[in-house]
Amino acid sequence: MTRERLPDIPKSAGRSGRxxxxxxxxxxxxxxxxxxxxxxxxxxxxxxxxxxxxxxxAYLINPLVKMAESVAIKRGVAVTALFLGIGGSLIVTAYFxxxxxxxxxxxxxxxxxxxxxxxxxxxxxxxxxxxxxHPAARRLFPAREARYxxxxxxxxxxxxxxxxxxxxxxxxxxxxxLIPFFAxxxxxxxxxxxxxxxxxxxxPHIETSVAVWCEIDxxxxxxxxxxxxxxxxxxxxxxxGLWALGVNYPLLLGAFSGLANAVPYLGPILGGGMAMLIAxxxxxxxxPLGNVLLLYLFxxxxxxxxxxxxxIGRSVHLHPILLLASVTTGGxxxxxxGMILAVPAVTVLxxxxxxxxxxxxxxxxxxxxxxxxxxxxxxxxx
Amino acid sequence: xxxxxxxxxxxxxxxLRRLDLLEKVPLFAGLSRRQLGKLLVKxxxxxxxxxxxxxxxxxPGKALFIVLDGRVSICxxxxxxxxxxxxxxxxxxxxxxxxxxxxxxxxxxxxxxxxALLILYKSHFDDLIEGHSTIAIxxxxxxxxxxxxxxxxxxxxxxxxxxxxxPSGAAPE
Numbered sequence: 091m092t093r094e095r096l097p098d099i100p101k102s103a104g105r106s107g108r109x110x111x112x113x114x115x116x117x118x119x120x121x122x123x124x125x126x127x128x129x130x131x132x133x134x135x136x137x138x139x140x141x142x143x144x145x146x147x148a149y150l151i152n153p154l155v156k157m158a159e160s161v162a163i164k165r166g167v168a169v170t171a172l173f174l175g176i177g178g179s180l181i182v183t184a185y186f187x188x189x190x191x192x193x194x195x196x197x198x199x200x201x202x203x204x205x206x207x208x209x210x211x212x213x214x215x216x217x218x219x220x221x222x223x224h225p226a227a228r229r230l231f232p233a234r235e236a237r238y239x240x241x242x243x244x245x246x247x248x249x250x251x252x253x254x255x256x257x258x259x260x261x262x263x264x265x266x267x268l269i270p271f272f273a274x275x276x277x278x279x280x281x282x283x284x285x286x287x288x289x290x291x292x293x294p295h296i297e298t299s300v301a302v303w304c305e306i307d308x309x310x311x312x313x314x315x316x317x318x319x320x321x322x323x324x325x326x327x328x329x330x331g332l333w334a335l336g337v338n339y340p341l342l343l344g345a346f347s348g349l350a351n352a353v354p355y356l357g358p359i360l361g362g363g364m365a366m367l368i369a370x371x372x373x374x375x376x377x378p379l380g381n382v383l384l385l386y387l388f389x390x391x392x393x394x395x396x397x398x399x400x401x402i403g404r405s406v407h408l409h410p411i412l413l414l415a416s417v418t419t420g421g422x423x424x425x426x427x428g429m430i431l432a433v434p435a436v437t438v439l440x441x442x443x444x445x446x447x448x449x450x451x452x453x454x455x456x457x458x459x460x461x462x463x464x465x466x467x468x469x470x471x472x
Numbered sequence: 473x474x475x476x477x478x479x480x481x482x483x484x485x486x487x488l489r490r491l492d493l494l495e496k497v498p499l500f501a502g503l504s505r506r507q508l509g510k511l512l513v514k515x516x517x518x519x520x521x522x523x524x525x526x527x528x529x530x531x532p533g534k535a536l537f538i539v540l541d542g543r544v545s546i547c548x549x550x551x552x553x554x555x556x557x558x559x560x561x562x563x564x565x566x567x568x569x570x571x572x573x574x575x576x577x578x579x580x581x582x583x584x585x586x587x588a589l590l591i592l593y594k595s596h597f598d599d600l601i602e603g604h605s606t607i608a609i610x611x612x613x614x615x616x617x618x619x620x621x622x623x624x625x626x627x628x629x630x631x632x633x634x635x636x637x638x639p640s641g642a643a644p645e
Contacts, residue, residue: 160509162487163478288516293524296591300516301534304593448574449532 139427140265144272148280149314151176155277169278173270187341194339206245208371210238215374298449305441313434316401321348323397324389328361331385335378337369347386351393353429354417358393362386408437487512490540490590496563497538499618502610510604514596520583529580533570535593539563542587548579559584568615571597 131138151172158168217231231237284303291299325348332340347361362383369382408416413433420432494500494508503511517540520526526537529549537544544560557579560566566581571594601608 156513159484159487160513161478161506162484162491162509163482164484167482285517288518291518293518293520293526294528296518297527297531297534300591300593301595304595308595308599 140268141272142427142431143265144269144276146314147269147273148276149311150318151273151277152280152311153315165281166278169274173274191341191345194342197339205371206238206242209245209367210234210241212370212374213237213241216370216376216379219376298445301445302442305445306438309437309441310434313437316398317352317430319401320393320397321351324348324351324361324393327389327392328365328386331389332365332382335369335381335385337365337378337382338372339368343368347389353426354413354433356417356429358386358390362390408433408440412436490515493538493540493563497565499536499565499568499611499614501614503607507604507607507610510607511592511600514600515590515592518589518591520587520589522583522585522587524583526581526583526589527567527577529578530576532574533567533577535567535591536565536571536597537567537581538565538590538592540588540590543584544587544589545582545584546579547582554580568618570594571615 151169154172155165155168158171159165214234221228221231232240288296288300325344327344328347329340329344332343337343343361343365346364347358350357350361350364353360365386366379366382369378373379413436416432416436417429420428420430420435422428424431490512491505491508494512495505500508500511515538520542526544527533539560539562541562544564544566545556546558546560546566547554547556558566567577569575569578571592601611
């Protein structure tokens with residue numbers, strides 16, 4: 091016969107048997123805290139996005155501030171001088187490049203006949219070229235009227251969001267002012283914020299906290315600076331290549347390719363696709379289209395083998411499947427910004443988890459892995 | 473050619489004080505002021521109360537500490553309780569083995585009086601020496617000198633230790 095075990099009554103319950111309030115385990119408090127934090131972040135997501143973009147800008151500029159600090163120049167002076175310098179450079183660049191870019195955009199958008207008609211004509215010319223070489227391919231292509239209708243419907247659908255985008259222009263303009271503004275103060279007071287946190291951290295956690303902070307700082311800083319450098323090189327290479335091939339709007343397409351490159355996987359396809367579309371409309375032939383395709387393939391290989399290895403590759407050590415999964419999830423959750431931020435976010439999580447697991451392993455008393463044959467594991471000092 | 477000097481109002485006196493202190497740290501001996509400046513921007517500062525533990529023996533080591541102000545004791549647990557190995561004053565450093573490997577701390581560090589320490593995290597140090605071979609060679613050389621000093625001191629304290637160490641010049645098996 092088995093005896094059923096009665097639940098234990100705590101000693102402090104007293105004679106009445108009433109169980110006193112037992113505080114919930116720390117894991118529940120943590121979970122509730124995190125849930126509240128996520129809720130606050132969600133409610134103020136627009137401000138959070140602005141702050142994230144400002145932090146991104148601050149990360150890009152921070153190495154220059156550190157250079158000034160290394161020769162004992164006051165941080166505030168260095169940041170102010172840098173912002174004045176960058177602002178001045180931007181004004182000079184805009185003075186020379188904006189009229190050209192504006193001319194390219196105007197020429198692209200206000201051409202007559204309409205964009206759809208020009209695209210249809212170009213596709214027709216390419217189809218004829220293919221059919222002249224391979225008559226059997228005729229049955230693969232739809233009738234011209236059907237193709238035009240489909241093309242028109244597609245372009246109408248794609249451009250239907252444009253009025254919404256125009257409506258967001260005020261937000262974009264506000265962002266253009268607020269992002270540098272926040273970035274300025276984040277950069278200027280960065281050390282004070284870190285010092286404030288350091289002074290409040292309990293001593294036993296300081297090494298792990300500094301380690302975690304350093305990993306986050308290093309990963310995000312390297313990733314964002316690498317991304318900016320990568321985009322700059324890709325944009326310049328694309329603009330130069332397109333100009334050499336005689337494709338219209340090389341500056342605009344180069345700038346678009348450089349910016350689109352920030353989105354993993356999808357970016358190069360978007361940049362190359364846009365350039366091929368313009369080449370198709372301009373040349374109405376397969377040859378130049380092939381040249382543009384080859385140019386973008388060359389840039390992609392160069393990017394993967396040389397540029398990324400020297401820039402982003404040093405900061406991101408994610409498995410390709412994890413990389414793809416994080417980009418897809420980020421895209422689903424937060425759109426374009428989510429796709430760009432997914433990689434550094436997952437990299438930071440990976441590095442921080444490694445550090446915390448290592449600490450937990452030490453706390454659990456598990457011996458550290460042997461550093462290697464022949465290495466003395468017993469150090470003499472701390 | 474006259475040396476370029478920044479106007480007085482642009483100079484941070486606290487950074488200058490730290491630079492002066494770093495010049496006196498034996499681990500960074502031989503580094504130019506410019507190289508010390510590159511190191512300086514990688515450091516964090518943390519204040520400790522008297523009696524506060526900086527790290528415990530057996531904890532994972534991730535950083536090097538430099539005493540900026542105050543006094544720090546290095547202690548190790550023994551048979552008769554904890555005994556003091558050293559007391560460190562401003563300009564001294566400890567926890568340097570964390571820059572070499574990921575082994576646990578072999579001693580406890582405690583602030584004897586209100587102290588301020590500069591902390592150099594291993595990963596920041598790795599970044600620095602990765603891009604600056606001159607700094608790497610100098611700091612590693614100084615680190616080796618310090619380690620050689622510890623070995624000699626340990627051998628002098630316990631001659632039986634000599635038998636367990638490989639003969640000089642021979643690689644351990």
